[in-house]
Amino acid sequence: MSQKVESTSPQNVAVLVFPFTSHPSSLLQFVRSISAAAPDMKFTFFSLSRSNSSLFSGSGNRGFDNIKPYNVWDGFPEGSGNPLEQIELFFDRAACTFEKAIEEVEAETGHKFGCLISDAFLWFSSDIAKKMHIPWVTYWIGEQRSLLVHIETDIIREKVGAPGQEDKTLDFLPVFSDEFRASDLPKEIVFGNLESLFARMVHKMGEKLQQQATVVAINSFETMDLKVTEELKKRLLNKLILVGPLHLTQPVVPDRDDKDGCLQWLDKHKPASVAYISFGSSGTLPPIEVAALAEALDEGGFPFLWSFRGNKEDFPKGFVDRTSSIGKIVPWANQVQILNHSSVGVFVTHCGWNSILESVTGGVPMIGRPVFADQNLNMRSVEVVWKIGARIEGGVFTKTGAIKALEQALSLEQGKEMRHRVGVLKQLAQEAVGSDGRSAEDLKALVEIIKS
Structure with missing residues (x-):
């Protein structure tokens, strides 16, 4: 009763x-x-x-x-x-x-x-x-x-x-x-x-x-x-x-431990040298873009940690083996912890708001590939208001566009400037x-x- x-x-x-x-x-x-x-x-x-x-x-x-x-x-x-x-x-x-x-x-x-x-x-x-x-x-x-x-x-x-x-x-x-x-x-x-x-x-x-x-x-x-x-x-x-x-x-509270050893893997890399890649809890790229991004990572020799929820058959043949010394692919990663690791130099993201905030508080600039909803608007703010990231050239991943964006973020002066600006926002967030x-x-x- x-x-x-x-x-x-x-x-x-x-x-x-x-x-x-x-x-x-x-x-x-x-x-x-x-x-x-x-x-x-x-x-x-x-x-x-x-x-x-x-x-x-x-x-x-x-x-x-x-x-x-x-x-x-x-x-x-x-x-x-x-x-x-x-x-x-x-x-x-x-x-x-x-x-x-x-x-x-x-x-x-x-x-x-x-x-x-x-x-x-x-x-x-x-x-x-x-x-x-x-x-x-x-x-x-x-x-x-x-x-x-x-x-x-x-x-x-x-x-x-x-x-x-x-x-x-x-x-x-x-x-x-x-x-x-x-x-x-x-x-x-x-x-x-x-x-x-x-x-x-x-x-x-x-x-x-x-x-x-x-x-x-x-x-x-x-x-x-x-x-x-x-x-x-x-x-x-x-x-x-x-x-x-x-x-x-x-x-x-993390849903699971770092059983894939992402943080230990990151410990072995130089500061601001690794590209962290994730497109959200439910986002996936079209197969042709998965292949293009993978080819860019392979050809450019960029160290990468990829939280990948798609079909591994979309990767170019032999990609996983060829990049095993520079890359790590996992089904899930503790994004906040990873973005706060000193070795992460750029975040390749779909530009969801939570991901942008986590990148800001980690002090990490972004390469954006928006998909839907408010992600394009978020990306525009990242580019022209805060100037802490860049949209992938043409709006979709190609091998040459991805190589160019990764080089800019990880190696060139543009990346250093973005890192400085995102560092200022990080401080404001903490305050x-x-x-x-x-x-x-x-x-x-x-x-x-x-x-x-």
């Missing part, structure tokens, strides 16, 4: 998860940072069972006993393996599914939730929080500029959108120079199918964040992009807080999360908002 539900308690927090790609782990990292600052709070992490299983298994949640997973029904029929199909099915039912799950937990525990935290994608969380008469704290896993373009979607669609305008500059937007192009934008904003699930989702998100959010939190720091931060604060009516880089404030830093102060303010 369920207990009588008591009065709302700010100490009980519901967390609604977008259970795909890197979103669950990013949101859990955010919740852990709040938990560490307020260990008396209790968090219920609502997500799909398979997502929760991977996040909360083993020692991954050790030290965070006040964060409990709660599995919601996914509703996926047997054989629905297509990721886009699964996301559409999830969104068809998500609002009702989450509401029902919240009611179940409140009935089981006898305590009402006093705050709702959600991934920013889950814009309908605003309506759930409104019904419950509690604050809605939403979390954007990207950076400041990428959120600003979603808030400015209507004016972007008014100014840009006709076919052939991909090269149109975005200088009509505040804090965007003429070096930003419409082609840098996520396709859901302007050039893709604007009636697609993602296009409607992020457009609605931009509206709801301005209208109904109590707080909009971002895993970044104010001085990473000060002008954009100030503009975004205006748009969000000072609801914005920046609490990052979170991996510096609450390091994620932001220090005891008197702005990110640390924002996190304290967030805890007080939830408690009150």
Whole structure:
């Protein structure tokens, strides 16, 4: 028999998860940072069972006993393996599914939730929080500029959108120079199918964040992009807080030991001499680009550590054997530890926001090959705002383009300059999360908002 539900308690927090790609782990990292600052709070992490299983298994949640997973029904029929199909099915039912799950937990525990935290994608969380008469704290896993373009979607669609305008500059937007192009934008904003699930989702998100959010939190720091931060604060009516880089404030417990010996392998190399290669937890390159990058590493003789999740048959014949003395290929690597190793000289990346932040705090410049979502916009900032990396020539890997980029980053003056600039940002990031830093102060303010 369920207990009588008591009065709302700010100490009980519901967390609604977008259970795909890197979103669950990013949101859990955010919740852990709040938990560490307020260990008396209790968090219920609502997500799909398979997502929760991977996040909360083993020692991954050790030290965070006040964060409990709660599995919601996914509703996926047997054989629905297509990721886009699964996301559409999830969104068809998500609002009702989450509401029902919240009611179940409140009935089981006898305590009402006093705050709702959600991934920013889950814009309908605003309506759930409104019904419950509690604050809605939403979390954007990207950076400041990428959120600003979603808030400015209507004016972007008014100014840009006709076919052939991909090269149109975005200088009509505040804090965007003429070096930003419409082609840098996520396709859901302007050039893709604007009636697609993602296009409607992020457009609605931009509206709801301005209208109904109590707080909009971002895993970044104010001085990473000060002008954009100030503009975004205006748009969000000072609801914005920046609490990052979170991996510096609450390091994620490694999912596994360094069983492949990556760190020991790196110990044997000279400072800033190794190319670390990874395209995210779910990203893979087309086979032709895998081969081109492999050929560049082989012909150029560049030491490399490649966290590779693709098909090794895409490598040129004999590549693994020929490069065994200079290279190491592993299925998984502790990216934060590797990027903080002195021998890593460049990070070859898809330009996801977490990867960029981790590269910055490791003091490592980047070679970017964006794939989708906000990655092109991130890459443009890396190139023209912070000047701490370079996009691969032509936007895709060729052997000659990859050799050129690796030589510039590892051997030439351009690489030294990028390393110097990223070192400055690294220092700013460390200051932001220090005891008197702005990110640390924002996190304290967030805890007080939830408690009150």
